[in-house]
Amino acid sequence: MFRRGKSVVGLDLGSQVVKAVEITLEGPEPVITGFARVEIPPGGDKAAAVAEAWKRGKFRARSVVTSVAGQSVVVRYLQMPKMSESELRQAIRLEADRYVPFELAECVLDCQPLARRAVRAGEATKDETMPVVLVACRQQAIDEQVALVQGQNLQPLAIDVDSFAIANAWELCGLSDEAAAALEGSGEERAIALVDVGASRTQINVLVGGETCFSREIAIGGADMTQAVARRLGLENFDAESHKRAGEEAEADIARAIQPVLEDLSNELSLSLDYVENHEGVRVEEVLLSGGGSLAPGLVAQVEQATGRTTRAWNPLEGLRVAAERVDVEELENWAPTLVVALGLAARVRAA
Numbered sequence: 001m002f003r004r005g006k007s008v009v010g011l012d013l014g015s016q017v018v019k020a021v022e023i024t025l026e027g028p029e030p031v032i033t034g035f036a037r038v039e040i041p042p043g044g045d046k047a048a049a050v051a052e053a054w055k056r057g058k059f060r061a062r063s064v065v066t067s068v069a070g071q072s073v074v075v076r077y078l079q080m081p082k083m084s085e086s087e088l089r090q091a092i093r094l095e096a097d098r099y100v101p102f103e104l105a106e107c108v109l110d111c112q113p114l115a116r117r118a119v120r121a122g123e124a125t126k127d128e129t130m131p132v133v134l135v136a137c138r139q140q141a142i143d144e145q146v147a148l149v150q151g152q153n154l155q156p157l158a159i160d161v162d163s164f165a166i167a168n169a170w171e172l173c174g175l176s177d178e179a180a181a182a183l184e185g186s187g188e189e190r191a192i193a194l195v196d197v198g199a200s201r202t203q204i205n206v207l208v209g210g211e212t213c214f215s216r217e218i219a220i221g222g223a224d225m226t227q228a229v230a231r232r233l234g235l236e237n238f239d240a241e242s243h244k245r246a247g248e249e250a251e252a253d254i255a256r257a258i259q260p261v262l263e264d265l266s267n268e269l270s271l272s273l274d275y276v277e278n279h280e281g282v283r284v285e286e287v288l289l290s291g292g293g294s295l296a297p298g299l300v301a302q303v304e305q306a307t308g309r310t311t312r313a314w315n316p317l318e319g320l321r322v323a324a325e326r327v328d329v330e331e332l333e334n335w336a337p338t339l340v341v342a343l344g345l346a347a348r349v350r351a352a
């Protein structure tokens with residue numbers, strides 16, 4: 001009767017900040033039962049940050065789900081002849097060469113058929129093919145991550161991709177059901193863009209009825225904003241970082257300094273969203289921003305203006321229960337927008 005539910009820690013090994021969130025299943029309900037956030041000091045290493053996170057987080061679980069991102073990973077959306085999932089896994093090895101810029105012998109492949117077929121204007125739908133998402137990751141990046149996790153006496157349960165973790169967080173929050181419901185009867189396919197602005201990069205995932213139809217990584221993030229502040233105000237990066245976060249007192253200066261970065265990022269986003277709409281025949285109705293970089297003053301407004309789409313900050317804790325006796329709720333709430341990837345990783349507890 002008092003059997004403890006399954007617990008998993010989503011461990012987001014960001015380039016600047018390690019975030020760890022534990023989710024425990026209480027019956028069918030996911031509950032946040034642990035949380036830690038540790039900044040990696042300049043020149044510091046991730047393993048030490050993970051060790052520190054475990055000291056602070058009071059986690060029950062030793063099973064962790066981590067993720068990869070950046071240049072070690074490619075994600076491609078392609079059409080394959082209709083076949084079963086096991087046949088697809090065989091066939092994709094032969095196809096992958098055309099889509100993957102790495103030596104296949106040195107990378108790990110994964111793929112999944114998608115349910116939704118793009119409806120492009122003027123194009124007949126081809127019934128004999130099916131859309132597939134293909135992910136390839138350099139083996140070395142995976143080995144390094146497994147070594148890091150095992151080096152801390154933790155057990156790697158799965159390794160995900162940042163851009164898909166964001167989509168899993170969205171599903172965890174129960175929002176995809178709502179989105180799917182909204183779709184019904186609307187005649188037009190409505191999509192939503194999840195955008196996580198990290199320190200070194202920004203992840204985009206566009207969902208239709210809860211399923212991905214496009215993802216991309218943009219090499220712009222909070223670190224570029226910090227550098228812009230450092231240059232404009234003549235500061236070292238470290239001082240520019242705290243200046244940037246201090247908000248009010250220097251807001252006008254900061255806003256001016258980071259404006260070009262916000263514009264570059266918003267323009268890239270805008271291009272991506274236009275591309276999805278043209279290629280997938282959907283309408284991207286809303287942009288949801290997360291990640292530490294999204295805390296920069298003016299970003300939400302800038303993205304809304306540049307993309308012409310309703311844009312808002314996303315708090316992924318809405319609708320999730322938190323075990324207040326185990327977690328510093330105020331700290332958790334403060335950093336909520338930065339925890340989307342970690343939450344999406346921990347969401348795998350349901351399959352554990």
Ligand SMILES: Nc1ncnc2c1ncn2[C@@H]1O[C@H](COP(=O)(O)OP(=O)(O)OP(=O)(O)O)[C@@H](O)[C@H]1O
Pocket residue numbers: 013014015016017018197198199200201202221222223226241244245291292293294295296297338
């Ligand atoms: N209050 C704030 N205002 C502006 N920027 C902030 C604020 N707080 C944190 N940041 C920025 O957020 C970034 C860190 O965010 P996050 O934890 O999402 O990155 P990360 O996951 O380590 O990076 P990446 O995903 O690129 O590997 C840093 O660039 C930091 O300067």
Ligand SMILES: [Mg+2]
Pocket residue numbers: 012014015198199291341
């Ligand atoms: Mg990140």
